[in-house]
Amino acid sequence: MLKKIRITLGIIVILLAGYGLVTKNFVAQPIMMLSLSAFILAGGLDELKRGIKRRGYISIFLAVFVFAIAIKTFLS
Template sequence: MLKKIRIILGIVVILLAGFGLITKNFVAQPIMMLSLSAFILAGGLDELKQGIKRRGYISIFLAVFVLAVAIQTFLNSPK
């Protein structure tokens, strides 16, 4: 189940990042950051499930950090 979620989120992140790079329109960047955070969180949970605790905890910490950056981007975006 986590593998399917990671694949879907990975595709969403790549598509949104590609959209921003090609069009030079970064309006979808906060959504991409939220998707990236969920992707990293799913990877961390999968690693914890496999017993790789150190990488799992680092991935979860990184996911929370990316989520904080995404929230800050949402709050500071021009209205």
């Protein structure tokens, strides 16, 4: 289940980042960052599920950090 979510979120992040790079229009950047945060969170949960705790906790911390930056970008 997490693998399908990670693949879907990864495709969304790549498409939004590519759109921003090609068109030089970064309107979708906050949405891309939210998708990236969810992608990293899913990876961290998958790592915890497999028993790799250190990398899982680091990924979850990173996901929360990216989420906070995305929220700050939305508000400004």
